[in-house]
Amino acid sequence: MAALLADVQRSFTQRFGVDLTTVREKVAAELLATGIPGIRIPRGTLTEISGPPSSGRTSILNATLARATHRPEFCALIDAGGNFDPRSAAAAGVQLRHLLWVRCGGSAENALKAADLIIQGGGFGVVALDLAGVPSRDARRISLASWFRLRHTVEKTSTALILVEEERNAASCSTLQIEGKATDFQITGGLLRGLTVDATLGPRTRARATFALKPLYSE
Amino acid sequence: MYACLHATGNPALLVECARHFSPRIEETSEDTVLFDVRGLSSLIGSPEAIAEAIQNRAGIPVNIAISADPDAAIFASRGIRGTTVIPPGGEAAVLRRLPLNLLPGSPDTAELLDAWGIRTLGELAALPPLGIAARLGPEGTYLQHLAQGRAGRQLRPLEDPLQxxxxxxxxxxxxxxxxxxxxxxxxxxxxxxxxxxxxxxxxxxxxxxxxxxxxxxxxxxxxxxxxxxxxxxxxxxxxxxxxxxxxxxxxxxxxxxxxxKPRIQQHGLFVAQSPEPQKLEITLSRIANLIGSENVGTPELLDTNRPDSFRMARFSAAAYKTDSAPCPCEVLTLRRYRPPQIAQVRFDAETPAHISTAVLKSRIIAVAGPWRSSGDWWQNQPWDHSEWDIAVTGGALYRIHEDLRTGRWFLEGNYD
Missing domain, CATH: 3.30.1490.100 (DNA polymerase, Y-family, little finger domain)
Incomplete structure (x- = not known):
C-alpha cells in the first residue's frame, strides 16, 4: 500500500510539478461565539456584517466584542464614522478596558490604514472595522486588493477580522457574510421593547438566524 | 580594613568626608558612616596615619575607629571618644568595656541579658557559646559574635542613583x-x-x-x-x-x-493572546500620527447621566480583571451620530409624525416616549432633553431628542 502511494505521488509530481507530500489538509477555523444563536465568527478570516440601519449589525458586533473581552481577549474597533457608543456597548457586556477604539473622523482610507497597522501588530482577538458610518461610495472605492491583503494578513493568526458596513464590499475575500434585515419591531405601552432581525449567513450555506434584540434600559 | 566615623548633627559632612577616601561607603545610620580603607596604607601609611588624615579632612570633632571587622569599628566609634585603631585580632579586647546597649538586639533579649546581670560586651563575649545558643537561639549567637568582634559581615555600600x-x-x-x-x-x-x-x-x-x-x-x-x-x-x-x-x-x-524595574510577565498555557507591549506602542504611535492621539485609546465612561459622556484613556495591554457577571445576550445597541444631526420634526396630535434630517427623511410610524433628562444646571453646560424612540417607514429605529432649552430637535442615534 505504501509503495503504491509513493508511486502515485511520484507520478503526480512528474506530471503536475506539485509535491503531494507538502500539500496539507486545510484546518477548520476556530469559531468565536457571539451569544446570538446560530451566529459564530471564524478566527483567521474576514467576516462581513452588512445591512441597512437597524439590521442588527452593531448589536452582533457588540455581542462578539462582549464575549471576546470577557474571555479576556484584547479587541480593537476601528470606527471610521465615529458612531460607537461606549455606554451602549458596556451595557451589552463589552469590557471597555480591553477595547482599543480608533476614531477615524469619517475617513475610510485612514480606517483601512489603521486596521492594517493593528492587524500587522498582532495580539488582538477581534479586530472590527466599522465602515457603516461612512458614505457607501467611499467604502466602495476600497480596492479588492486591499481586502485581499487584510484577509491574507489575518489568515495565519487567531484574530477574527470583522467588517461592518451597509453593503458588501469585500466580495470573495470574506469567508462569512452575515446580512441582516429588520423584520419587526416592538413598541408597546410607550416603550421600545425590541427589534426582530433575520440574518442570512453566506456564501457557502444559506443558513438563517432569527433573533430578537432587546434594549437594556439599565444603561 | 574599615574606618567608621561617628558624629551627631551633620550626616552629609560624614558622607562627604568618607567619599574623599573611598568609593565604598555604607551609611549605617544618620550619625555613623562606615567605609572601606583597604589599600590606603600604600598611599597614606599606617592605620594611625589614615585615622589622622580622616580627622584632618573632617574638620570637626568626630569619633574615628579603624578595624578589620566592620561591626567592631562601628561599636568602637560609637562607644570610644576620639580615634581608636584596633589591631587585627584585638577587637574583643577593645570592645570589652563598651556598654551592652550598643548591640542591635531585640528589646526582649536586651531585657533578659540585663536580668542576667550582663552589662558590657566583654561579659557577653565571655559567656559559654553553647549556653547562649541554647537559651537565646541564633540571635544570641549573633550578638555574642558581634561582642567578640568576629561577626565578619560584608559592607553594604551606598549606591549612587541610577542615571x-x-x-x-x-x-x-x-x-x-x-x-x-x-x-x-x-x-x-x-x-x-x-x-x-x-x-x-x-x-x-x-x-x-x-x-x-x-x-x-x-x-x-x-x-x-x-x-x-x-x-x-x-x-x-x-x-x-x-x-x-x-x-x-x-x-x-x-x-x-x-x-x-522591567516588566516581568508570566504567560499561561490557557491565557488568551494579548498584544506585545513594544509592538503595540509603535502601532499606537503610528495610528496617532495618522489620525491624532485624541482619537486613539480606550473609552472610559464618566459618572454622569449626560448623554454620550466618556473620555478617551490611554490603551494598555496590561491584563485587567474582567467583570465576573455573565454577558447579557441579544442586546439592542445604539449607533450615535456625532455631533447629533439637526432635525425637523412635524407633530400630529402631540406625537412626532415626520422627521427630516440630512441623513433621514421619513414618516414616523411608531413612537415611544417622551423621557425627560436634565442635569448640570449648576454648571456652565447644562442639558435638558426630551427623548423619543421612533420607528420610521421601513422599520428602522432611531432615538431623537428635543433640547428643551433651545427648542431644537436632534437625531441622536440609530438602534442597530
Missing part, C-alpha cells in the same frame, strides 16, 4: 530626520546597553534638541510599560519627531531615560 543620560554635540547642524535618527540610535544603543547591565528598563524618554537660532525642542514620551529595547525606543522617537518636527537644524542632542 541614564547621554548627549552628543555636533560639529555641523543636522536638518533631516534620517541622519538625526542615526545619531539617536547611537545614543540609545549605549544607554540601552547600560540599562541591560543594571537589569532595568525605562518608562519615560526625555529628548532635548538644541537648535540653531531657535529655542530648545523638548519632547517627553511616557510609556505605559517599561521598555529596554533600543530599536523600539528609536522608532518611538522617530515617530514623535515626524509628527512634531523640531523646525530648525539640530546642534546638540540629549537623551535621558528614566530607569524602572
Amino acid at each position: 541614564f543620560c547621554d548627549e552628543l554635540e555636533l560639529d555641523d547642524p543636522v536638518e533631516l530626520l534620517e541622519p538625526l535618527a542615526f545619531l539617536l540610535a547611537r545614543i540609545l544603543n549605549g544607554l540601552c546597553t547600560r540599562m541591560a547591565a543594571r537589569a532595568v528598563a525605562t518608562d519615560e524618554i526625555r529628548l532635548v534638541l538644541t537648535l540653531e537660532n531657535a529655542p530648545e525642542h523638548r519632547c517627553t514620551l511616557r510609556l505605559p510599560v517599561p521598555i529596554a529595547d533600543g530599536a523600539t525606543l528609536l522608532k518611538l522617537l522617530q515617530l514623535e519627531l515626524a509628527a512634531r518636527s523640531p523646525g530648525a537644524p539640530v546642534l546638540k542632542l540629549r537623551i535621558e531615560l528614566n530607569p524602572v
Whole structure:
C-alpha cells in the first residue's frame, strides 16, 4: 500500500510539478461565539456584517466584542464614522478596558490604514472595522486588493477580522457574510421593547438566524 | 580594613568626608558612616596615619575607629571618644568595656541579658557559646559574635542613583530626520546597553534638541510599560519627531531615560493572546500620527447621566480583571451620530409624525416616549432633553431628542 502511494505521488509530481507530500489538509477555523444563536465568527478570516440601519449589525458586533473581552481577549474597533457608543456597548457586556477604539473622523482610507497597522501588530482577538458610518461610495472605492491583503494578513493568526458596513464590499475575500434585515419591531405601552432581525449567513450555506434584540434600559 | 566615623548633627559632612577616601561607603545610620580603607596604607601609611588624615579632612570633632571587622569599628566609634585603631585580632579586647546597649538586639533579649546581670560586651563575649545558643537561639549567637568582634559581615555600600543620560554635540547642524535618527540610535544603543547591565528598563524618554537660532525642542514620551529595547525606543522617537518636527537644524542632542524595574510577565498555557507591549506602542504611535492621539485609546465612561459622556484613556495591554457577571445576550445597541444631526420634526396630535434630517427623511410610524433628562444646571453646560424612540417607514429605529432649552430637535442615534 505504501509503495503504491509513493508511486502515485511520484507520478503526480512528474506530471503536475506539485509535491503531494507538502500539500496539507486545510484546518477548520476556530469559531468565536457571539451569544446570538446560530451566529459564530471564524478566527483567521474576514467576516462581513452588512445591512441597512437597524439590521442588527452593531448589536452582533457588540455581542462578539462582549464575549471576546470577557474571555479576556484584547479587541480593537476601528470606527471610521465615529458612531460607537461606549455606554451602549458596556451595557451589552463589552469590557471597555480591553477595547482599543480608533476614531477615524469619517475617513475610510485612514480606517483601512489603521486596521492594517493593528492587524500587522498582532495580539488582538477581534479586530472590527466599522465602515457603516461612512458614505457607501467611499467604502466602495476600497480596492479588492486591499481586502485581499487584510484577509491574507489575518489568515495565519487567531484574530477574527470583522467588517461592518451597509453593503458588501469585500466580495470573495470574506469567508462569512452575515446580512441582516429588520423584520419587526416592538413598541408597546410607550416603550421600545425590541427589534426582530433575520440574518442570512453566506456564501457557502444559506443558513438563517432569527433573533430578537432587546434594549437594556439599565444603561 | 574599615574606618567608621561617628558624629551627631551633620550626616552629609560624614558622607562627604568618607567619599574623599573611598568609593565604598555604607551609611549605617544618620550619625555613623562606615567605609572601606583597604589599600590606603600604600598611599597614606599606617592605620594611625589614615585615622589622622580622616580627622584632618573632617574638620570637626568626630569619633574615628579603624578595624578589620566592620561591626567592631562601628561599636568602637560609637562607644570610644576620639580615634581608636584596633589591631587585627584585638577587637574583643577593645570592645570589652563598651556598654551592652550598643548591640542591635531585640528589646526582649536586651531585657533578659540585663536580668542576667550582663552589662558590657566583654561579659557577653565571655559567656559559654553553647549556653547562649541554647537559651537565646541564633540571635544570641549573633550578638555574642558581634561582642567578640568576629561577626565578619560584608559592607553594604551606598549606591549612587541610577542615571541614564547621554548627549552628543555636533560639529555641523543636522536638518533631516534620517541622519538625526542615526545619531539617536547611537545614543540609545549605549544607554540601552547600560540599562541591560543594571537589569532595568525605562518608562519615560526625555529628548532635548538644541537648535540653531531657535529655542530648545523638548519632547517627553511616557510609556505605559517599561521598555529596554533600543530599536523600539528609536522608532518611538522617530515617530514623535515626524509628527512634531523640531523646525530648525539640530546642534546638540540629549537623551535621558528614566530607569524602572522591567516588566516581568508570566504567560499561561490557557491565557488568551494579548498584544506585545513594544509592538503595540509603535502601532499606537503610528495610528496617532495618522489620525491624532485624541482619537486613539480606550473609552472610559464618566459618572454622569449626560448623554454620550466618556473620555478617551490611554490603551494598555496590561491584563485587567474582567467583570465576573455573565454577558447579557441579544442586546439592542445604539449607533450615535456625532455631533447629533439637526432635525425637523412635524407633530400630529402631540406625537412626532415626520422627521427630516440630512441623513433621514421619513414618516414616523411608531413612537415611544417622551423621557425627560436634565442635569448640570449648576454648571456652565447644562442639558435638558426630551427623548423619543421612533420607528420610521421601513422599520428602522432611531432615538431623537428635543433640547428643551433651545427648542431644537436632534437625531441622536440609530438602534442597530
